[in-house]
Amino acid sequence: MRVLQVKEVTHSYGRRKWLGRSELRPPVLSGVSLTIESGFCLGLLGTSGAGKSTLGKVILGLEKPQEGQVLFQGQDIYNGSTQVRRELRRDMQVVFQDCYSAVNPRMTAGQIIGEPLDNYERLSVQEQKRTVENLLERVGLKPEDRNKLPHQFSGGQLQRINIARAIALKPKLIVLDESVSSLDMVHQMHILSLLGELKSSFGLSYLFITHDIRAASAVCDGIAVMEQGKLIERCDDKDRIFESAHPAVQRLISSILPEHPADRLPLHE
Numbered sequence: 001m002r003v004l005q006v007k008e009v010t011h012s013y014g015r016r017k018w019l020g021r022s023e024l025r026p027p028v029l030s031g032v033s034l035t036i037e038s039g040f041c042l043g044l045l046g047t048s049g050a051g052k053s054t055l056g057k058v059i060l061g062l063e064k065p066q067e068g069q070v071l072f073q074g075q076d077i078y079n080g081s082t083q084v085r086r087e088l089r090r091d092m093q094v095v096f097q098d099c100y101s102a103v104n105p106r107m108t109a110g111q112i113i114g115e116p117l118d119n120y121e122r123l124s125v126q127e128q129k130r131t132v133e134n135l136l137e138r139v140g141l142k143p144e145d146r147n148k149l150p151h152q153f154s155g156g157q158l159q160r161i162n163i164a165r166a167i168a169l170k171p172k173l174i175v176l177d178e179s180v181s182s183l184d185m186v187h188q189m190h191i192l193s194l195l196g197e198l199k200s201s202f203g204l205s206y207l208f209i210t211h212d213i214r215a216a217s218a219v220c221d222g223i224a225v226m227e228q229g230k231l232i233e234r235c236d237d238k239d240r241i242f243e244s245a246h247p248a249v250q251r252l253i254s255s256i257l258p259e260h261p262a263d264r265l266p267l268h269e
């Protein structure tokens with residue numbers, strides 16, 4: 001089943017004055033189309049400024065595109081009733097890169113994870129406590145961690161709390177926008193393997209936005225590549241991306257450092 005369909009989306013940010021006239025800025029997204037099937041993890045790669053996060057915001061309903069459509073489970077997210085949009089928001093969640101600014105520093109982990117449950121479910125105090133504790137355990141933390149504040153966690157642990165909040169309502173799609181980029185390699189690998197487990201056990205679909213082709217190939221089923229607002233490559237088998245002859249893809253591949261320092265190219269020749 002198709003979870004997400006982006007059709008010919010074109011988007012510019014705001015207007016600019018030009019020779020006394022006001023006109024739209026050049027598009028940041030130009031005719032972008034992509035689909036994500038149920039249970040599929042699509043990596044969205046591209047260099048800085050390619051338009052990845054903007055596409056993520058368009059998909060999440062946060063940035064209405066000037067042209068094109070976004071269908072989530074067959075429904076146009078920008079033309080539905082308030083009720084439909086509320087349900088869509090429940091089924092589509094996001095985890096951002098900066099785990100600290102994504103949470104209220106005065107809320108406990110339990111309150112952070114419980115927030116979507118407060119908004120959408122009518123659970124008793126006991127049920128809510130049990131659900132939050134189960135979610136904490138599901139992401140590799142302890143039930144008693146629900147009483148801690150954000151500053152009492154490491155970056156990796158706090159990102160687990162953000163992930164627990166994102167899965168609390170059993171969504172269909174999670175947009176992960178550079179969600180592991182600010183973590184060190186060890187925490188990155190732990191979070192990537194957690195995302196893999198959650199995908200299998202909840203049947204989740206992901207849009208995994210990153211500039212790191214290695215992280216994408218560790219967690220994704222397929223990979224799409226953007227450059228200057230356009231989708232320039234898509235491989236539903238992630239390993240095929242390494243066979244792409246497109247120069248932008250070649251640049252992403254050559255940005256991977258060899259594991260052994262002796263095999264790395266010198267920075268200055």
Ligand SMILES: Nc1ncnc2c1ncn2[C@@H]1O[C@H](COP(=O)(O)OP(=O)(O)OP(=O)(O)O)[C@@H](O)[C@H]1O
Binds near residue numbers: 013047048049
């Ligand atoms: N709110 C905004 N207002 C105006 N321009 C914006 C806004 N957000 C992004 N842009 C511009 O849109 C273009 C694409 O930005 P976007 O953040 O989508 O790219 P990206 O591929 O996610 O890059 P990065 O990996 O650096 O986050 C950039 O030129 C950026 O400066």
